[in-house]
Amino acid sequence: MQTDEQLKQxxxxxxxxxxxxSTAENKASCCGAGGCSTEVYNIMSDDYTTMEGYNADADLGLGCGxxxxxxxxxxxxxxxxxxSGAGNDCFVARAHTGEKGKVIGIDFTPAMIQKARMNADALGFxxxxxxxxxxxxxxLGGNTADVVVSNCVLNLVPNKDGVIKEIYRVLKPGGHFSISDVVLVGQLPDALRKDAEMYAGCVSGAIQKEVYLELIRLNQFENIIVQKEKPIIIPNDILKNYLSETEIDAFNNGGAGIFSVTVYAEKPKGITITENPEIKNNASSTVCTPGGGCC
Known part of the structure; x- marks a missing residue:
């Protein structure tokens, strides 16, 4: 398996x-980048089109919730x-915060940042x-956010515990998060677990559901709720690029499951995080989490 830095790259x-x-190219391919027989990017996405604030140019179909x-x-x-990718969830969030609120998207892919800024400018936000x-x-400074959201992103970050600690730091006391992500129940076949394409496609980087929830508990969050859960089915025409027919049959009938979960949790009230000057001084850092959620 690649190193953390190789996975990020x-x-x-x-x-x-x-x-x-282009948006047309993304929509023409049911898997985002490339053909469905080799990629797994859009098979997990949910329908945003009826949500207030939805903008088609910002929807790359890369989320899992x-x-x-x-x-x-x-x-x-x-x-x-x-x-934050091309800005889809940010624009939906703005519909709820109104003009008096503020929405900040963070992404480590420069091309996604550029696309998102162009979309925001076009909307006049x-x-x-x-x-x-x-x-x-x-x-970001500590105690900044009332709400943190994310869509199919933490599974792409090798250091998930580090991200959860950062979410805790940037949330205000009493603030909360709602995050959609991909988790596992049971074990993936080695051919899927070790493949770089499956990592970028939000599958092999996923961790066990109970481990995911325990990381949140260990980082002092309260009132943890799984708000939504749905199974993710990888089509056989994708699996056949990694597994034999016998292995596909064993995987599909072996009890292992891939799930999209949306998890809510709160930072306790009355807790203030002291600003970390090292983080503040490196605010322009450009390493880590992926563009646009994923899948």
Whole structure:
């Protein structure tokens, strides 16, 4: 398996490729970058089209849930979107915060940041901004956000515990997050688990569901709720690129499951995080989490 830095570079390259395609090209391919027989990018996405604030140019079909639907965003809130891609969840969040609120998208893929800023300019939004940076070391001060959202991104980050600690730091006391992500129940076959394409496609980087929830608990979050859960089925025409017919049959009938979950949790009230000067001084850092959620 590749090192953490190699995995990050793979993710950055894949999502830059998707960002640089036209919207028509992305929609013409059910898997985002390339053909369905070799890629697994859009098979997990949910339908945003009926949600207030939806913008078709910002929807690259790379999510695995609808976290903004469950995020309990209020007028005037400051919302941070991790792995903001072309801006889809940010624009939906803005519909809830209104003009008095603020939405900040963070992404480590320069092409995605550029695309998102162009979309925001076209919409005339002055309270939506996009920052290039690493969600393991967010370019944000502590106690900044009322709400954090993210759509199919943490599974792409090798250091998931580090990201959860950063979410805790940037949330205000009493703030909360709603995050859609991919998790596992049971074990993936080695051919899927070790493949770089499956990592960038949000599959092999996923961890066990109970481990995921335990990381959140261990980082002092409260009132943890799985708001939504749905199974993810990888089509056989994708699996056949990695597994034999016998292995496909064993995988499909072996009890292992891939799931999209949307998880809510709150930072306890009355806790203030002291600003980390090292993070503040490196606010322009450009390493880590992927563009646009994923899948």
């Amino acid at each position: 793979i993710v950055k390259e894949k999502y830059a490729e998707i960002a640089n395609q 609808l976290p903004t639907q469950y995020a309990q965003i209020k007028q005037g809130d400051t919302v941070v979107d991790l792995g 002055n309270n939506v901004e996009f920052r290039e940076g690493d969600i393991e070391h967010m370019p």
